Amino acid sequence: MSAEDKLPVLAFARPARPAASATPPPAAAPQRQRRAALPADLARAIAALQGALEAELCRPRAQPDLPARASSDEAEEDSFSPVGEPRARPGMPRPHAITRRGEDEDKDPLARRLTAIHLPRFAIERWLRLAERQGEAVSDEAPLALAVEGPHGPVIHDMTRAAAQAGVVHGARVVDMRALCPGLRVEFADPGAERAALARLMLWARRWCPWSAVDGMAGGAAGLMLDTTGSDHLWGGEAGMLREIEARLATLGLGARLACAPTQGAAWALARLSGPRAVCGAAELPAQVAPLPVRALRLGPDTVLLLQRLGLKTVGDLAAVPRISLARRFSRAAPAENPLMRLDQMMGRLAEPLASPDDPPRFAVEARLAEPVQDPGAWLPGLCEELCAALAAAGFGARRLTLTVYRSDGEVSSLGVATARPSRDPAHLRRLFDDRLERIEPGFGFDLITLDAPVAEDMSAVQRRLDGGVDAEADLARLIDRLSARLGAGAVRRPAPGLSHIPERREGWQPALAGGTTLPPTPAPPGRPLRLFSPPEEVRVVYAVPEGPPAQFIWRRVTHRVARFAGPERIAPEWWADRPGTRLRDYWRIEDEAGRRFWIYREGVLGDGRGDVPRWFVHGAFA
Amino acid sequence: MPPSAALPPALRASLQARPGPAAVTEEAATLAPTLAEVFAVTAADAAVTGFVLARLTAQAAQEARGGASGGHPEPRPETRPEARPILWVQDRLSRREAGVPCLAGLGTTRLLLVEARQPRAALWAMEEGLGCGALAGVVGEIWGDPAVLDFTATKRLALRAEAQGVPAWLIRRAATPALSAARERWRVAALPAEADPDDLRAPGAPLWRAELFRARWRRPGAWVARPVSGGLVMEHGTDAGAAQTAAPQAARA
Numbered sequence: 001m002s003a004e005d006k007l008p009v010l011a012f013a014r015p016a017r018p019a020a021s022a023t024p025p026p027a028a029a030p031q032r033q034r035r036a037a038l039p040a041d042l043a044r045a046i047a048a049l050q051g052a053l054e055a056e057l058c059r060p061r062a063q064p065d066l067p068a069r070a071s072s073d074e075a076e077e078d079s080f081s082p083v084g085e086p087r088a089r090p091g092m093p094r095p096h097a098i099t100r101r102g103e104d105e106d107k108d109p110l111a112r113r114l115t116a117i118h119l120p121r122f123a124i125e126r127w128l129r130l131a132e133r134q135g136e137a138v139s140d141e142a143p144l145a146l147a148v149e150g151p152h153g154p155v156i157h158d159m160t161r162a163a164a165q166a167g168v169v170h171g172a173r174v175v176d177m178r179a180l181c182p183g184l185r186v187e188f189a190d191p192g193a194e195r196a197a198l199a200r201l202m203l204w205a206r207r208w209c210p211w212s213a214v215d216g217m218a219g220g221a222a223g224l225m226l227d228t229t230g231s232d233h234l235w236g237g238e239a240g241m242l243r244e245i246e247a248r249l250a251t252l253g254l255g256a257r258l259a260c261a262p263t264q265g266a267a268w269a270l271a272r273l274s275g276p277r278a279v280c281g282a283a284e285l286p287a288q289v290a291p292l293p294v295r296a297l298r299l300g301p302d303t304v305l306l307l308q309r310l311g312l313k314t315v316g317d318l319a320a321v322p323r324i325s326l327a328r329r330f331s332r333a334a335p336a337e338n339p340l341m342r343l344d345q346m347m348g349r350l351a352e353p354l355a356s357p358d359d360p361p362r363f364a365v366e367a368r369l370a371e372p373v374q375d376p377g378a379w380l381p382g383l384c385e386e387l388c389a390a391l392a393a394a395g396f397g398a399r400r401l402t403l404t405v406y407r408s409d410g411e412v413s414s415l416g417v418a419t420a421r422p423s424r425d426p427a428h429l430r431r432l433f434d435d436r437l438e439r440i441e442p443g444f445g446f447d448l449i450t451l452d453a454p455v456a457e458d459m460s461a462v463q464r465r466l467d468g469g470v471d472a473e474a475d476l477a478r479l480i481d482r483l484s485a486r487l488g489a490g491a492v493r494r495p496a497p498g499l500s501h502i503p504e505r506r507e508g509w510q511p512a513l514a515g516g517t518t519l520p521p522t523p524a525p526p527g528r529p530l531r532l533f534s535p536p537e538e539v540r541v542v543y544a545v546p547e548g549p550p551a552q553f554i555w556r557r558v559t560h561r562v563a564r565f566a567g568p569e570r571i572a573p574e575w576w577a578d579r580p581g582t583r584l585r586d587y588w589r590i591e592d593e594a595g596r597r598f599w600i601y602r603e604g605v606l607g608d609g610r611g612d613v614p615r616w617f618v619h620g621a622f623a
Numbered sequence: 624m625p626p627s628a629a630l631p632p633a634l635r636a637s638l639q640a641r642p643g644p645a646a647v648t649e650e651a652a653t654l655a656p657t658l659a660e661v662f663a664v665t666a667a668d669a670a671v672t673g674f675v676l677a678r679l680t681a682q683a684a685q686e687a688r689g690g691a692s693g694g695h696p697e698p699r700p701e702t703r704p705e706a707r708p709i710l711w712v713q714d715r716l717s718r719r720e721a722g723v724p725c726l727a728g729l730g731t732t733r734l735l736l737v738e739a740r741q742p743r744a745a746l747w748a749m750e751e752g753l754g755c756g757a758l759a760g761v762v763g764e765i766w767g768d769p770a771v772l773d774f775t776a777t778k779r780l781a782l783r784a785e786a787q788g789v790p791a792w793l794i795r796r797a798a799t800p801a802l803s804a805a806r807e808r809w810r811v812a813a814l815p816a817e818a819d820p821d822d823l824r825a826p827g828a829p830l831w832r833a834e835l836f837r838a839r840w841r842r843p844g845a846w847v848a849r850p851v852s853g854g855l856v857m858e859h860g861t862d863a864g865a866a867q868t869a870a871p872q873a874a875r876a
Binding site for chain 2: 473491495507508533620
């Protein structure tokens with residue numbers, strides 16, 4: 001253990017916090033004294049800690065173990081080292097200096113470069129672009145506002161420039177703004193689609209750096225945070241990179257404000273509250289953020305108001321306040337609302353890693369053709385094999401496949417198929433497109449074909465059987481895929497019995513493609529038919545007594561005389577699922593004179609107060 | 624041409640592997656997986672459904688016996704015939720006129736139900752199913768006499784069924800028995816049921832009149848068929864008459 005790892009020993013007259021468990025509880029008077037003396041103790045402790053740290057930092061780094069390591073490096077310099085750092089050549093500077101500086105940079109919290117992208121009008125710009133794409137372009141100079149549902153009617157989500165000039169503000173009620181601006185056109189926003197679009201934009205922004213994250217949406221504005229450490233040189237420095245980002249976003253119709261700073265907090269604040277394309281180095285960070293208002297600290301409006309009432313208008317004011325006072329004043333605040341914590345994050349004293357979500361795996365292959373063709377069939381086997389090779393390399397199997405052709409006249413048409421189990425068998429995937437390729441509209445031909453797997457699932461290669469036979473389950477899944485691809489997913493079904501005693505509700509079927517395990521069916525009651533008519537067919541019945549068995553019935557214009565019967569079996573309606581007034585059913589198993597066996601029921605009993613004379617239905621047929 | 628040349632390859636292989644008396648051959652021939660056609664005398668009752676399910680059960684049981692003698696004493700659970708599903712294909716008219724299979728009445732039989740719009744799609748689905756060895760059987764219901772259900776279509780189904788060893792059944796309703804390559808052609812009607820031992824007025828176990836009017840490997844005939852556990856018992860007419868006469872007496876009693 002080196003001397004650096006030890007905490008400096010602080011000289012205290014009294015321990016700042018006595019161990020309550022070890023000592024008996026003191027009397028009330030000394031406790032009051034101690035509480036009164038506590039701030040002074042703490043202040044002294046802080047001063048001692050700062051002094052010790054300064055002394056530690058000023059002292060030259062001379063660890064006892066470092067020379068030993070250097071000498072051992074020297075000793076084995078000529079020996080072979082298969083992996084690791086390139087060996088130093090005589091005449092080159094010692095690698096020591098480099099590694100030491102690298103270590104220092106790793107430890108330096110201000111070494112990273114974070115770029116904040118603030119899209120102040122994301123919602124309305126996205127809406128205007130969608131409207132333009134649908135052929136009904138709306139000018140930014142027309143008063144238009146997007147609204148979302150608020151607790152007391154719709155409120156303004158975002159608005160065009162003209163509406164903003166007319167006095168429309170975020171969060172105001174739509175009726176008030178209509179009074180202010182009579183010509184205001186109001187459309188409803190789609191916050192879910194905006195979030196999805198922002199997530200896509202976040203992935204798209206990985207063209208500039210490998211790590212990016214969504215930085216929240218507030219009203220119509222949105223933010224992104226990029227970790228551009230070490231990637232700015234590709235655009236000739238940070239200023240060039242920010243110009244490139246701004247231009248790229250402008251081609252998407254998005255106005256953006258950008259800033260590049262060593263911490264997330266500083267980048268966030270500078271993007272929103274500073275000039276365009278602010279670049280802030282580690283050295284000038286305190287000076288640059290000092291004049292910013294306290295809302296630059298990503299605090300809620302209540303905390304900002306409180307700080308303003310305390311006379312702390314800028315970040316500089318807040319930084320000048322002793323830490324101990326801030327810590328005491330906001331000891332109960334939530335971490336995100338704690339000004340001291342936010343200040344530490346901004347200044348780099350508190351780590352704030354960028355939570356960059358993983359890029360979803362994407363499997364897509366394409367074939368670019370020299371001349372437009374009309375039939376993609378010849379390219380499909382190659383595309384399938386290429387896609388399956390990519391899937392196999394990643395250990396995935398496709399559940400959905402989309403074949404898209406890009407026509408030479410600018411149209412795009414696509415075909416989708418699905419599989420019941422993840423699959424990466426090229427022959428099987430190609431067969432799913434059989435007989436469906438003619439549904440693609442070729443127009444005057446297409447010159448680009450893409451095949452992608454939008455849904456892919458983890459699929460490890462397993463051998464199910466040792467005797468080399470075919471896997472029955474996989475065979476069945478392939479059959480379901482082919483049938484579903486041709487006939488539609490709803491046409492191929494497997495049983496999923498419902499938990500009900502009403503016969504037609506127990507008969508549940510679900511698409512076989514949906515997969516999943518079906519519940520083990522509850523044991524069926526005895527005396528159920530083999531076929532069920534849906535819906536039950538009404539018959540005219542002659543009976544001896546109203547509640548008794550039928551004597552004769554006419555069904556499909558044929559008269560059936562009842563020879564034998566069994567019943568009734570009474571099935572009551574489910575009061576928790578049925579409408580009020582639903583009548584009970586009395587089921588009879590009957591056999592007519594020709595030997596045909598049917599399941600018929602009477603709906604209700606005479607005088608049950610739920611309708612007229614009961615009607616009779618044929619519901620099923622027995623073997 | 625020796626008589627065995629007409630047998631399907633799977634059956635021929637099993638016969639060569641198992642030298643046995645002529646009775647075994649007869650039983651194996653009746654239950655060999657191939658294409659059979661069943662005509663319903665009346666369209667709306669479920670006698671045909673019950674007959675086909677009983678025959679499929681018997682065929683699965685016979686296949687299980689054959690598999691057990693082949694060296695594996697106990698087949699694995701997922702390869703047992705009763706654990707495999709039946710592909711049940713219906714065209715639109717059959718579904719509307721004769722209803723859909725009822726899960727509560729089927730018991731433990733596993734189904735994969737395919738709703739085809741036209742007979743052409745139903746036949747295509749049957750052919751696809753016959754290419755899959757993981758099925759216990761393929762049943763298709765075709766209403767009427769569509770033009771696509773010709774000799775060629777039935778021949779394709781029969782060859783595929785025999786090649787894969789999966790029994791295929793074609794249920795025909797409101798149809799005329801025209802030219803077909805089905806190896807067996809049945810006509811099935813409902814008979815008055817056996818008497819219920821507990822309730823004299825109630826119908827008991829079902830009985831059917833099964834007439835084999837064309838067959839490739841056996842003599843045609845007419846039987847009274849009744850389902851038993853794990854198969855189907857077919858008897859010649861004497862019991863049928865007895866059952867028929869007994870039923871009205873029981874009803875009157």
